[in-house]
Amino acid sequence: MSAMSLDELREQIGQCEQCWLCKSRTRLVFGSGNENASLMFVGEAPGRAEDAQGLPFVGPAGKLLDTLLGGIGLRRADVYITNVVKCRPPGNRDPNPEEIDACNLFLKSQISIIKPKIVCALGRIAASVLLGRNVQMTKMHGQKFPVPGFFVVPVYHPAAALRNPATVSVIEEDLSLLRRYLDDDEEPPPGEFTPEPEQMGLF
Numbered sequence: 001m002s003a004m005s006l007d008e009l010r011e012q013i014g015q016c017e018q019c020w021l022c023k024s025r026t027r028l029v030f031g032s033g034n035e036n037a038s039l040m041f042v043g044e045a046p047g048r049a050e051d052a053q054g055l056p057f058v059g060p061a062g063k064l065l066d067t068l069l070g071g072i073g074l075r076r077a078d079v080y081i082t083n084v085v086k087c088r089p090p091g092n093r094d095p096n097p098e099e100i101d102a103c104n105l106f107l108k109s110q111i112s113i114i115k116p117k118i119v120c121a122l123g124r125i126a127a128s129v130l131l132g133r134n135v136q137m138t139k140m141h142g143q144k145f146p147v148p149g150f151f152v153v154p155v156y157h158p159a160a161a162l163r164n165p166a167t168v169s170v171i172e173e174d175l176s177l178l179r180r181y182l183d184d185d186e187e188p189p190p191g192e193f194t195p196e197p198e199q200m201g202l203f
């Protein structure tokens with residue numbers, strides 16, 4: 001799997017019909033950014049703007065994410081950005097466990113191709129999928145959790161900060177911690193990211 005490139009993976013996925021989100025999507029949103037990034041962001045699912053353009057985080061939450069990235073001296077071209085599910089759920093509802101399971105192999109493959117040091121989980125759903133357990137963001141945001149192959153750092157979703165501007169400074173603090181984790185010498189534990197689909201029935 002890891003001998004494959006992101007372009008080859010994207011080609012393999014094609015016009016995926018593994019779950020019924022294929023019926024309502026405009027475009028599948030695979031992900032974008034630097035294939036060699038040491039930092040990867042994983043959001044929840046494409047929204048309206050992402051569905052229209054086929055690119056992740058290009059709507060209002062994405063604009064805020066760009067600003068927040070700038071605050072730790074990074075640009076989009078430095079990182080890789082994707083979502084737990086690649087197709088927009090109708091009305092922006094949360095993706096359900098079947099949809100998350102159907103897309104999980106794609107996320108897992110993206111991570112094993114990119115081999116980031118840190119995967120920043122944007123919001124509860126991404127954090128729960130990446131850690132294989134139900135995450136409480138109030139208790140876990142900004143901390144570094146080792147899993148085989150990388151560290152997961154849960155951070156509040158930028159959309160939460162659009163709803164509640166007080167959350168912006170919490171995300172800023174968490175991202176400056178993340179920047180330190182990125183720059184320190186601690187290596188993630190060895191191994192590959194191998195979540196089991198059964199872990200995903202969490203929500």
Ligand code: URA
Pocket residue numbers: 043044045046047050055056057058059061062083159
């Ligand atoms: N919210 C997400 O979780 N992902 C996007 O790509 C856009 C908004």
